[in-house]
Amino acid sequence: MKKHNFYAGPAILPKSVMQEAAAACVDFNGSGLSVLEISHRSADFGAVMEEAEALVRELLGLGDEFAVLFLTGGASSQFFMSAMNLLASDAKAAFVNTGRWSDKAIVEAGQFGTVEVIASSEDKNYAYIPKDLAIPADATYLHITSNNTVTGTQYHSFPVTGKPLVADMSSDIFSRPLDMSRFGMIYAGAQKNLGPAGTTLVILRKDLLGKTERAIPTMLDYNTHIKKASMFNTPPAFPIYVAMLNMRWIKANGGVEAMAKRNAAKAALLYDAIEASPNFHCPIAKEDRSVMNAVFMPTDESRTAEFIEKAAEAGCIGVKGHRSVGGFRASMYNAMDIASVQALVDVMNAF
Amino acid sequence: MKKHNFYAGPAILPKSVMQEAAAACVDFNGSGLSVLEISHRSADFGAVMEEAEALVRELLGLGDEFAVLFLTGGASSQFFMSAMNLLASDAKAAFVNTGRWSDKAIVEAGQFGTVEVIASSEDKNYAYIPKDLAIPADATYLHITSNNTVTGTQYHSFPVTGKPLVADMSSDIFSRPLDMSRFGMIYAGAQKNLGPAGTTLVILRKDLLGKTERAIPTMLDYNTHIKKASMFNTPPAFPIYVAMLNMRWIKANGGVEAMAKRNAAKAALLYDAIEASPNFHCPIAKEDRSVMNAVFMPTDESRTAEFIEKAAEAGCIGVKGHRSVGGFRASMYNAMDIASVQALVDVMNAF
Structure with a gap:
């Protein structure tokens, strides 16, 4: 059945993607080797990384002002990494609380600067998306969760603010076109619309970096990964490969x-x-x-x-x-x- | 050819592991679903996580004093996470520098406490392993890199100290038996002897935690992952699955x-x-x-x-x-x- x-x-991922992934586990590109056992520095895998980044850029229409990174640690790691990298200790970030995942993002960001929750739908069990937001003039960015998997809400239009949006799009990335001029950063755990679990996509306007002086461990610094095109250390090769196959499928299907x-x-x-x-x-x-x-x-x-x-x-x-x-x-x-x-x-x- | x-x-991974991985990409456990598209909370995947942890414990003979975690971010993330979690700001860790990877571990740990390099083989291009170590009495632990992929050296016996060893075993984990009474922590990026790239094994003596008061982002706190058996957030499911298959192969082969x-x-x-x-x-x-x-x-x-x-x-x-x-x-x-x-x-x- x-x-x-x-x-x-x-x-769910497309059946054809799963079949291609299975074939590559045994023989990748006719190399006689599995995609699971080749060096991330090999030409064959380098081509995968390049195509994966190119597909993100093409599907979303990204300009050169954006970096595209394939990291690990899930959206849960971006909750703190976004603030650690973008928010100075004496600066403020605004948040909309639309449930479980925004709530976690709010808590983690609070370790790095001032966090102001400017709207929340907690009063009605998160059964709606707050609108008519008043963004504080001194906020560095506004953080939202574009789609809420737990409660079943979604932004169908994005708040118009003078501030860059930082959006957790783990569950609706690549589900629709985006006006990228509104976004400073988008992050997404792969395991819904992008690919299997094990990689996290980060799309970041590069000019938002450099606003904080704090010491950041090398692996948590977006600049580390920008400079090395997500190959500072061994990337999660297979999850990225399957995400690339899935983006090919999205492109081929319009x-x-x-x-x-x-x-x-x-x-x-x-x-x-x-x-x-x-x-x-x-x-x-x-x-x-x-x-x-x-x-x-x-x-x-x-x-x-x-x-x-x-x-x-x-x-x-x-x-x-x-x-x-x-x-x-x-x-x-x-x-x-x-x-x-x-x-x-x-x-x-x-x- | x-x-x-x-x-x-x-x-390299065993051919049979690659074939099983390929089959599971199309149909996992006869479920009609790919291993890439099942919930990490499903019974089928829960069994994978349990077997993976049990195999680590069995292969290395671990007692209950050790936690076994499957994380992400590679050994490169453990360079700072180990110090962030184990080393108080006013405490000291001792390091042996045997080349590229120990050097990175030393740099990253320095952000969290005092780091003392007690021995180095830099004088001879890292072509040997320093012996006869003098461990400072006030060191919390001694960090070593058990096998050095770049220069081709390996510890064939481990330093005897009164301190717990923290060892980067990325490239020789499961290659030999270990006297676990000597180790406080072992970490290993999977992509050599353990599995494909995308997960990082951490073995940790639980009593070493709780020595630092610093604020740690939730995802970087070992306690987070211990409490949830590596399922606080979506784990890198497929890399862990393949690592589990590989550990089955190790067990089956003696x-x-x-x-x-x-x-x-x-x-x-x-x-x-x-x-x-x-x-x-x-x-x-x-x-x-x-x-x-x-x-x-x-x-x-x-x-x-x-x-x-x-x-x-x-x-x-x-x-x-x-x-x-x-x-x-x-x-x-x-x-x-x-x-x-x-x-x-x-x-x-x-x-």
Whole structure:
């Protein structure tokens, strides 16, 4: 039976990408060697790194003012590294708190400078995205979480401020076009729309560096990795290779504009089914619902486990809600076909 | 033609491990899903993490006093994390400088406490391991690099001190049995004897923590990862999975005792051939020559490129010396068969 993978992350990747990755584990580029055993300084792997960076630049339309880095440590490491590198001890960063992940980013940044939470949706269990923000004039940047995997909200337009946006886009990078003139930094753990777990993409406007005098360990300094094009030390070669394959797939399938259309169609199908059903409801403000992660609740809570079981019987796995929220969550990243969403909707309609 | 992979790292892994890894990229455990797309919180992946930790413990005979962590960022990140977590600002760590990697560890640790280099082989281009160390009574630990990939030296016995050893074993972990009562911490980037690039093994005596009051970002605090068994955030799932497969292979092939015998036989074959040849010589003190990475020089420097070409014609790749050393380097990690070393020796004898 076909499995429909609704996991929030690590998450679905295109079948063709998985097959290419498997082939390269045995013989990479006809070299007779596995991609897992070649030097990161070899010409074959150098080409992977170059293509990976070039694809990020092409898919998002990045100018030379941006550096593109493939690091490790997940978005969780960027929570502190972004502040450590961008925020002087006597300076201030503004944050919007839209739930679990922004909250962590706020805590970690607080070790390096002043942190001002200018808006929060905590008052309604993070079921909406705060708007009409007042950005302090002395803020160095505004940090947001563009898509919230746990609660199922997403910025569908980005706040207009005079400040560079620093955005955690772990769960919606490459899902849509971006106006990059608004962003100072974007970071994303790979394991949703970008690739398998094990690498973290950082896109950074280089002129934002050099504002702090603090001593930074070499591996935590963005300049280290910019100077060496993410090859200061051995990079996580295979995760980057698979991310590169996945970006090739995005490009071959029309780029981020096509992904945005594809994702909107899937989300519409699912949210319409939720609205139409007496058995389910979505607790999230309509205009802020995530295209990537739909969170929905059963009308009758006692039937939660039953629905998860019915879904699994139809091959729909990973639909259990986050432990802090309950209910259901269906993640529909780029690689998911609309047929998989239809399979879940069929289970809902039959329920 | 069979390729004999002498790369220093990322490096050779067993063929069977590569084939299992490839199969899991398409269908993991018969689940119908790739290992690249399953949740790190799934039962299937939880079993991988548990088996990986159990294999580390079994292969090295670790007691409960040790934590076993799978982190990211390479040994380069442990250079500063070890000091950040273990060394109080007013305390001292002793270091032996055996070349490039110890030197980096010394620099990074200096940001967090007093660093005293108690011995160095810099006077002879790092061609030996300093012995007869005098450890300052007030040192918290002694840091060493157990095997030096660049210069080709290795500790064949470990310094006896009253202090815990903190050892960078990136290039010889699991190559031999260890008397763990001597070690406070061992760290290793995976990409030599452990697995593919992308994860870093940390073995740590838990009682060494808690000696510093400094504020540590959550992701850099060993306690964070100990409490969550390396699953505080999404771990580098595939690199850990492949490392686990490789440790299964080590166990199935007799464990680290058998690896030590196998590695000694390969090294003897190659070093004997170097000694016997008028065309090559080894600049490293005999008793300190690395079993993992043999560094050797041509008698006639002008024939360096010619030898690398002849080796490549026989399928022996990755034998070019490190750029800072020149000459040749043959890395013979666990997974390399003695037949591959013989293939290189044949090229040397015919040269």
